[in-house]
Amino acid sequence: MGVLQHVQHQISALNDLIKINNDRIAGYQKASEATDENGLKLLFNEYIDQSKSYVSEIREYIHVLGGDPADGTTLSGKFYHTWMDVKAVFMNKDRHGILADCEYGEDIAKKAYRAALDDKELIWEDEQVVSLLNNHLESLKKAHDTVKSLRDTVNA
Numbered sequence: 001m002g003v004l005q006h007v008q009h010q011i012s013a014l015n016d017l018i019k020i021n022n023d024r025i026a027g028y029q030k031a032s033e034a035t036d037e038n039g040l041k042l043l044f045n046e047y048i049d050q051s052k053s054y055v056s057e058i059r060e061y062i063h064v065l066g067g068d069p070a071d072g073t074t075l076s077g078k079f080y081h082t083w084m085d086v087k088a089v090f091m092n093k094d095r096h097g098i099l100a101d102c103e104y105g106e107d108i109a110k111k112a113y114r115a116a117l118d119d120k121e122l123i124w125e126d127e128q129v130v131s132l133l134n135n136h137l138e139s140l141k142k143a144h145d146t147v148k149s150l151r152d153t154v155n156a
Helices: 003-034 038-065 078-092 095-117 127-155
Strands: none
Touching: 003 038, 003 095, 003 127, 038 095, 038 127, 095 127
């Protein structure tokens, strides 16, 4: 793979993470609309802001690489369809159901970051982007664990 192809592959991978974060934003917006609990609304809004920050950071790095950052959400794939399915059924969901769907969304986001970091063709040479993506992933893991814990307390 030539240098230009390598850079284009990096830009593509980063754009995929922008779309995943935009999907996450849309999912938490739907979850926030589906609950009357102020505590959950605050948490969901925190995760929306978190993903907006991630998008901003990734966009900056794409500009450094000379690329054009993506807009919008994914048009295919499980994450987009899951959030859209969640949208359709949220109004019939209780706290446990909403949190279970959010946890699943967090699983998808974590998986996307892990896949980008583990992609052998990317071979991230810039420690700045590796650090950035690892920081995002660690925060996503914490968000996942928080949502899972809240979900589990519903059954307790």
